[in-house]
Amino acid sequence: MADLLPNITTGNTDYLKAMQQNTNSASSAPNKQMGQADFLRLLTTQMQNQDPSKPMDPTSFVTDLTQMSQLESTNTMNSSLLAMASSFQNVQTMQGASLIGKNVQVSGEDFSHIQGQTSQFSLNTTVPLTDVKVVISDANGVVKEMSIADMQSGEKRVDWNGLDNVDVTKGDGVYSLTAYGTNPDGGLQSIDTIVASRVNSVGINSNGSMTLTLATGEKVAMETVREISG
Structure with missing residues (x-):
């Protein structure tokens, strides 16, 4: 029985590397950010597995979907505004450089x-x-x-x-x-x-x-x- 166990010592670097990789929570943890596709998949799963005698309120589906769409739109708009601000600053920098020597x-x-x-x-x-x-x-x-x-x-x-x-x-x-x-x-x-x-x-x-x-x-x-x- 003892022959089946690996020879584990502090000098066994291969084993230690394997243990570190297996216990690295950051690399193995799932993505915690839910996107619109994840939300729709979860909503579909809930509908497929709902109790037929107590169906879920469809109004709540619409409300949740609307809120998710609004969140996605807000994130997209924020990204666009940041890109516009960066472009505006680049234009200002070029305009400022053209004043040197004037x-x-x-x-x-x-x-x-x-x-x-x-x-x-x-x-x-x-x-x-x-x-x-x-x-x-x-x-x-x-x-x-x-x-x-x-x-x-x-x-x-x-x-x-x-x-x-x-x-x-x-x-x-x-x-x-x-x-x-x-x-x-x-x-x-x-x-x-x-x-x-x-x-x-x-x-x-x-x-x-x-x-x-x-x-x-x-x-x-x-x-x-x-x-x-x-």
């Missing part, structure tokens, strides 16, 4: 200037102003002071040819802009400025919105961009 106009004081080119910016005031001044500065101080004609309320476009106060051409870099004028009461009033800067990088936020990192180092939301140019 010039955008945003509300601010710092702007990017390229040597030999004309930099454009806008002034915005809510009240009429006289004796309007625009001061352009760099890290070393004032570069250019410009006198602008009187302004009515609204926006006014201003061009800077890149020359300083002694008509020397300024190089590439980040410059700061300050504008002010005299209001109807005779006091000095600052003017909001809209400046242009190059987009260095684009980030996609978790909520799907985009944040632009400008050549000035400033980060701005995409919805604050006033204008985009090449």
Whole structure:
């Protein structure tokens, strides 16, 4: 009788592997998720084995089948919505990548200037102003002071040819802009400025919105961009 028993020792790796495979509940467990086909099969089995003297209520069949169909439809719709959201994010990423290297106009004081080119910016005031001044500065101080004609309320476009106060051409870099004028009461009033800067990088936020990192180092939301140019 003893000869019929296998030689079982801790060194018998073949036997231990077989025991591990036989006791692996995860691999042998059935699929616990019931689909619509499984539900219909179960429903058919119940009908075939019901007590003829106490038949099941057909209304409950319809109710259960409707609920299962609604669940299947909801799962399908969720999958479709997730796929659409993923596609929309991919489109946003491609759109954001196309902005890199472009010039955008945003509300601010710092702007990017390229040597030999004309930099454009806008002034915005809510009240009429006289004796309007625009001061352009760099890290070393004032570069250019410009006198602008009187302004009515609204926006006014201003061009800077890149020359300083002694008509020397300024190089590439980040410059700061300050504008002010005299209001109807005779006091000095600052003017909001809209400046242009190059987009260095684009980030996609978790909520799907985009944040632009400008050549000035400033980060701005995409919805604050006033204008985009090449």
